Amino acid sequence: MATNHIGKPKNRVDGLKKVTGSAKYAAEFNAPGLVHGVVISSAIAKGRIKAIDTHDALEIEGVLHIFTHENTPGLAWFDLSYKDMDSPPGAPFRPLHSDEIQFNMQPIALVVAETLELARFAALRVKVEYEVETHNTKLADSLDEAIEGKGFRAGFEPPKSIGKFEEAYEAADIKLETEYFHGAEHHNPMEMHASTVIYEEDGGLTIYDKTQGVLNSRHYVSMIFGIKRKKIKVISPFVGGAFGSGLRPQYQLFMATLAALELKRPVKVELTRPQMFSFGHRPITIQKLKLAASPDGSLQAVSHSAYSETSRFEKYVENVVNWPKKLYRCENVEEIYKLVQLDMYTPLDMRAPGGATGVYALESAMDELAYKLNMNPLELRLRNYTDEDKGKEKPFSSKTLKECYRVAAEKFGWSQRNPEPRSTREGHNLVGWGMASGIWDAMQTPARAKARLSADGKLEVGSATADIGTGTYTIMTQIAAETLGLPMEQVTAKLGDSSLPFAFLEGGSTTAASVGTAVKYVCDKIARKLLKEAGKIDDSPFKGAKMEDVVFRDENIVDKQDDSVFIPITEVMKLRGLGTIQKKTTALPNFLKQNKYSRNTHSAVFAEVKIDEDLGTIKVTRIVTAIDAGRILNAKTAHSQILGGVVWGVSMALEEDSFMDHHYGRFINHDLAEYHIAVNADMPDIDITFVEEEDHVVSPIGVKGVGEIGLVGVAAAIGNAVYHATGKRIRSLPITLDKAMSEVSAI
């Protein structure tokens, strides 16, 4: 279908605001009389607060109040009240609730002062005495304490084995048993978590929050503080990255709200960078894989088990071991998923939660199997290609993975690969090639949208979703402009405001499919109304016309059969005396249709690395990826999403590692100098192709979502390339130089 806006590489509509600094983030809002809160974090991992001495701090002029568990008013009674839209099973952490310390860096007090400087200074004068209890933060030593990873959580599929793994494994000719590990990662968006809470005269609250869901924040505040939802307005127009860290309300929201209500003043609380390491991370997993195949490479049996960390109070679950049944044609699959409860904060969804790590292990093991079979790794994937999800026994709503493999392999030059490890040398470097598949879920969630067309032909569309840098503003604008035949400049998209119609959290790569569909529907409604009104104009050529008879183009309603018959939209408004047209709609997924299929995005990733084995230096020199993500709404922002995913994949493969000091039970490299995120100089050439196939099962607008798939598979492709380069299989991430250095060296 010819389009004017959709699919084109459009610039972000909010780009200018962002680069000129006029886009305001949560900590940048101000109000007369604003005061500042600084959070004090616990210095121990487990125990009790024996005493908090705030005397010296309160003596400082300008310090208004110090909130601790001792003076925090009785709040909601039930754990349930602290649940949010993304809570895993369990009892959520309740800030300042008691003297109990459940994890290191737990927020234990909030110092509020007239200025940030005073609050920071006063925080240093607060003396805390602890009663220390023994903590355990070590996953590897606690596997015998593991419990079943189960429970209800949006998006979570409890593990389910199929066929007879043991028998098939025993009977098979070729067997592989291997184990993978990866370190913890923290989200570390550029913008730190912050909330500015304005106490309104009527007792209501206006809250500027860093969040991936304003309605989630509103729900949380409403439940805990017992304030009616309609008296709370949560606003979050811009988010400086989140990657999942904004899916749950973080404690700064609780703190700022508490202080604003108590002091009846506007309060701002912004976390520090070290505190960004205090509330959830991508959990470490230890994964074991057993693969069995016949000599031709057909998989006979697969067992994927994972041990993952969680807190003592919540059972954080994600889909780590659920991917073999979706990626490969194998009748006997065993899935085991276990949790170990440790003295740490609950892990938190991070970009492609479970998938990024589970597929890493699976696709690395597949590579090992390929070498064992003496088979081209791509060939092995194709041999086991599946058109149905073996677990659900359902076909895929769409799947162009085969084409992804083909396109990416060709662009990469995979056919030139020398199968022998250590076969290519360039000066000091060994050169290696590796590949992997990626897979992620494709979903539509219920969403609502509203739209208002004014007499001057300007349109405003809105939904309470978020734009965490992904381009939501832009695609909402494109869809609306396309549907009503308007230039994009005439459309304004609104989001990040709890007074707008419902949208679910901005996560799971669902926003384009969900909010996009709602925007499309509401604009369709406006279009129908316009056509109806056009028909009522005297001598109208559109009398009795149906939507199929017309197109909306160049700000006109145009007769499909005859271009010369048209009427400008503004004329319709004028002649019919319409000030505005306003519509609201709800877009619900068609569950009946969807349930017949398994719905996923897919990818193929090829990587080239160069390794100086003597010094362990690894440089990723090329990544070629092809993506199956349904219809692409904006070639530019979608490309950027995949780029970001690949960058993250390189970072995950080679650098990111939050290191827990087990003696203290504390992440110890808690700043951006020592928690390494890939920098520009680390970046290879990144080549991205979308293999588009509109998927009208996942969403009526054909979209599957691009937010996460770009990351899945990258770390495995790099690890596999490292093996091909060096002949050394490194089974733990990140692959730092100490792991990559050769045992013996020529120098």
Added chain:
Amino acid sequence: MRPFSYSRAEDIDTAVNEVTAHEDARFIAGGTNLLDLMKIDVIHPQHLVDITHIAHDTIENTEDGGLRLGALVTNADTAYHPEVEKRYPLLAHAILAGASPQLRNKATDGGNLLQRTRCYYFYDKTTACNKREPGSGCAAIDGYNRLHAIFGASEHCIATHPSDMCVALAALDARVQVTGPDGSRTIPFEDFHRLPGDTPEKDTNLREDEIITSVDLPPKGFADHYTYIKNRDRASYAFALVSVAATLEIEDNVIKDARIALGGVAHKPWRNKEAESLLIDKPADRDGFQAVAAAIVKEAKSFRYNEFKIELARRSIVRALMEASQTYQ
């Protein structure tokens, strides 16, 4: 962060007077290290003396044919100075291997010498650290010590000095000019930084009331044969795990002078002159380089997470010398 007072000095004498007159006073130059540490309350001076206006911000030739780097010259201006590029390319390379362009634009040569360690525990006040709080213990010895020293550590501290610039300065035998209440003195580079011993809170032999006025480079710049290798966890904006500055003077394929300084491995830029002398009057070849490298790492001692540094140091030394023997103008 705690409140502090501030004054700005216009010349060396006032700077020294101001620092002596105030209790717990510190100089502030680029502020790229000092302010970070103040924000997290690891350092909490009561008074800051701003020295960014005391001049000493130029690079000049010295009478003996060397080069004087004013203490307030920025790291960026130093690295891109034509005389440095031409005569001391090792120094330019080492500086550019460090930090980021923004930081190098702000950071000064004097401040670079006095930057504190990057030991995680030094930065986290909830942990034990003798350098931060003498007598409290050293969390790194049994903790996460991947970044830590393999040479010259003590039971009180195993931290490393993080600078790249200083590794080159050590190799070049620079001299540090300082002025204090009792006048001026020159500190040879190897005596500037110290080993931790039982006073790890002291990084250097500079007295608290002394100011660095310049760093002087001797005439010999080894512009023909030099290398700086920096091994780190990412391609930019990461401190060295092991770095090597190597310089050679070669005549007819015979080595006449050789310097090897290591970074990221000790409380100070690490040199072993005895080992270096093994190279003198020998041909510039791999065997000789391997012998020196072996002699240097013989003294190394590792901890739980940094064992790799010993072999990495050995290989890096050989690689650096191989490359240095091949570099020509």
